[in-house]
Amino acid sequence: MAAPLKNDNFLRALRREPVDHTPVWLMRQAGRYLPEYRAVRAKAGSFLAMAKNPELACEVTLQPLRRFPLDAAILFSDILTIPDAMGLGLYFAEGEGPKFERPVRDAAAIAKLGVPDMETELRYVMDAVRTIRRELDGSVPLIGFSGSPWTLACYMVQGGGSKDYATIKAMALNDPKALHALLSVNTDAVIAYLAAQRAAGAQALQVFDTWGGVLSPAMYREFSLPYLVRIARELERGEGAERTPLILFGKGNAPYLEELAASGCEGVGVDWTVTLEEAARRTGGKVALQGNLDPAMLYGSPGAIRTQAKAVLDSYAAGNGGSRDGHVFNLGHGMSPDMDPAHVAVLVDAVHAG
């Protein structure tokens, strides 16, 4: 029997129930801006060695929680574990971000892809979830996550990051059937992956659709949104107070908030290019909202950070009938290595102070 949660504000916010304070966690809260993270990474030798070692993944997951009274932990891992387990060969070129040794470029390569076995090929992730959950000992909930089918496909087809997504967009135009086959197997894998993380102990789940916003509305509605909706509908996650909430985060997803809110997910995460006032008004209480401070605001002075945090809290309430219920505070995107941990402390305090 797992320990009861001492701080369940995050889960209550996702159920749109009243909270003691607006819960806050930060995308990439475990990361290079923390000297203790850099020390573990140096010992591990590489990012991937660290992510694939459940003890080290647990250690870096917990590091920010020792410094800041964050309201949730998020599994330390990479969004590209699934294609790596599919055999694409994930590696990190120094200073260049993730790359694949064997990108998939045509229908034949896509037809060979299968859903990895979660308890063998991705066992290191499930072991990390189990270890972290045990070590958290009920202090705060643990979030599991996955990349979205479209975002995984971007890396799988491009072979790494991209400025213009030329190769995958060409595939979308010239062989949409092949791309849908890829998105379909990715969706099956994401559903199995999130279900396995839930079974291993994850108490909330987030899908990162980092690159959905590079698409035109017509292409987003063909190649990203339907697969997010399928995850929200098909991922079995319990009922009532026991339900494991699912958050759909997307950079550039502001045009689609109504559709995301109708998907069946519990929370929608948004970036900072839309006000939470507008987002709350448009989603009308159907889902919780997560976000949305521009991460660059952490370069501001402590006073500026407090002002900006308050503005995000107030914006949400303005669009939510004056109530702060249903808001999980976060950044609109991940933290950067050159950010000051002291500024994170100011931000978390400002959110909790309201």
Place this chain on the structure above:
Amino acid sequence: MAAPLKNDNFLRALRREPVDHTPVWLMRQAGRYLPEYRAVRAKAGSFLAMAKNPELACEVTLQPLRRFPLDAAILFSDILTIPDAMGLGLYFAEGEGPKFERPVRDAAAIAKLGVPDMETELRYVMDAVRTIRRELDGSVPLIGFSGSPWTLACYMVQGGGSKDYATIKAMALNDPKALHALLSVNTDAVIAYLAAQRAAGAQALQVFDTWGGVLSPAMYREFSLPYLVRIARELERGEGAERTPLILFGKGNAPYLEELAASGCEGVGVDWTVTLEEAARRTGGKVALQGNLDPAMLYGSPGAIRTQAKAVLDSYAAGNGGSRDGHVFNLGHGMSPDMDPAHVAVLVDAVHAG
């Protein structure tokens, strides 16, 4: 006396008058995807040497018009000529994009900046405009352009391109007065620069707010939009059929279309993350709209390019009461070096065929 225009569809569309066909030009239509451009660049030795030589700038401006029946020419230049003339020292590091030797980082450096003299310090631009206008001989109109005050400031403060605009956003938070001083001198310079290009013969003017979309709504409305509005209001550009139209283009400007349409500009250029149907509906005929095919669609097959072009034309008409008047076809952002000139021919033909 200048030659009368043989093809004024572009100017008529910007006045929302009936046209023979929807006019089309493409951002970065003069560029590395053309072998004849690469030949001139090799001869000139560098991008800047080419841009600063009016004869070569004229030559590369005209190159795409010899291949494709485009409805407008755009001055070949760089958006960063103004800060270069202010003394910041523009240079291009191989494969890295534009950089400044002397970025401005504080109020003291900003206080030293002044509006360059257009007919001495930026004479090479005005000479290029005069040369191109003469060589065009009335075939199509010539577009002059500038970077927006905010976009210029991004490069001036960051010292080059950026992933997160950390330095200028920190300035926005920690010393907004200094940033406003910078944006103010930039605005004065942009107005003088566009007025000088108009005097030299430019028949339409475009402001590129390439990086406005990286801001939150509150910051966009403080640091980018008011300066665009000031340009639209203060730039003297004639009346009636003789009026030189001003187009405000911005990546990520979809949330602000109503405000841009109310600025006093004649056209608003949008990227592909909003449908023209929505953009036309929201701007309600106050301005012409320019855009908005995702440039990556040029990687599609000829058939796919035709389908995509038609979808953009139809989307505009759907939001404009069934009429195609008031639409200038363009990409939502610039072309890339690896694009196929044959595909550009297909696109231009598809737009003209309707």
